[in-house]
Amino acid sequence: MNLRKKYDIPNNAVITIAGTVGVGKSTMTNALAQALDFRTSFEKVDTNPYLDKFYADFERWSFHLQIYFLAERFKEQKRIFEYGGGFIQDRSIYEDTGIFARMHYEKGTMSEVDYETYTSLFDAMVMTPYFPHPDLLIYLEGSLDDILDRIKERGRPMEQQTPIEYWEEMHHRYENWINQFNACPVLRLNINDYDLVNNEKCVEQIVERVGHFIKKTRELTKI
Numbered sequence: 001m002n003l004r005k006k007y008d009i010p011n012n013a014v015i016t017i018a019g020t021v022g023v024g025k026s027t028m029t030n031a032l033a034q035a036l037d038f039r040t041s042f043e044k045v046d047t048n049p050y051l052d053k054f055y056a057d058f059e060r061w062s063f064h065l066q067i068y069f070l071a072e073r074f075k076e077q078k079r080i081f082e083y084g085g086g087f088i089q090d091r092s093i094y095e096d097t098g099i100f101a102r103m104h105y106e107k108g109t110m111s112e113v114d115y116e117t118y119t120s121l122f123d124a125m126v127m128t129p130y131f132p133h134p135d136l137l138i139y140l141e142g143s144l145d146d147i148l149d150r151i152k153e154r155g156r157p158m159e160q161q162t163p164i165e166y167w168e169e170m171h172h173r174y175e176n177w178i179n180q181f182n183a184c185p186v187l188r189l190n191i192n193d194y195d196l197v198n199n200e201k202c203v204e205q206i207v208e209r210v211g212h213f214i215k216k217t218r219e220l221t222k223i
């Protein structure tokens with residue numbers, strides 16, 4: 001039986017997968033989309049014209065990269081809306097500002113004027129009543145050591161050359177960010193509690209949790 005129907009997940013649901021670099025978002029996006037027969041919305045890493053340059057020189061390229069990501073994610077948002085939902089999205093738009101832009105500004109690798117320009121554009125585009133928020137944000141969490149192992153195993157050269165302190169700072173910021181996040185309902189999953197790489201079947205347990213969670217949040221919002 002179709003898992004989406006079995007666990008009563010609406011066919012127009014939009015589920016976004018959040019979490020630090022290397023935690024397993026793309027793997028989860030593929031697994032859930034296949035299980036639910038949903039479309040996917042991925043970050044394009046290989047064709048991103050700024051990413052390599054950014055990792056080589058944060059100060060020079062951080063503003064360009066944020067604007068590029070904002071434009072890409074907004075286009076994806078439009079595509080999701082045009083299809084009427086039924087999507088799993090790899091990374092939320094909220095992380096761009098709440099984690100990346102903010103971190104680069106606070107660490108001095110994005111200037112104040114660039115940060116202000118970026119955040120005012122972001123707020124005007126995203127934080128409006130017209131912007132549809134996802135039905136659910138699945139937050140993937142794990143220890144810094146496990147995440148560093150995954151970044152190493154995946155082996156993107158630009159990430160290998162980045163100092164560990166960068167991933168450590170990001171890991172720490174993610175923990176604080178998710179504790180305050182309230183733009184949509186959040187389901188937290190610990191990466192030690194499932195293994196989609198070696199056990200494809202465990203996706204059903206995740207779908208079951210997603211189904212219960214969406215049902216519960218819809219009941220609560222009806223009250």
Ligand SMILES: Nc1ncnc2c1ncn2[C@@H]1O[C@H](COP(=O)(O)OP(=O)(O)O)[C@@H](O)[C@H]1O
Pocket residue numbers: 019020021022023024025026027028150151153154191194195196197198
């Ligand atoms: N459940 C898992 N168990 C073991 N390894 C995993 C799991 N999920 C992802 N990985 C591995 O971790 C690395 C990063 O995963 P990926 O999905 O690309 O992360 P992200 O999209 O969050 O950056 C990949 O090498 C992937 O195969």
Ligand SMILES: Nc1ncnc2c1ncn2[C@H]1C[C@H](O)[C@@H](COP(=O)(O)O)O1
Pocket residue numbers: 019020021022025026043045051065066069091095096097100101159
């Ligand atoms: N908004 C962003 N700013 C800087 N870097 C970003 C942003 N969004 C994604 N990235 C980077 C981080 C990774 O190197 C790649 C892909 O992210 P991943 O978490 O592996 O899907 O892009």
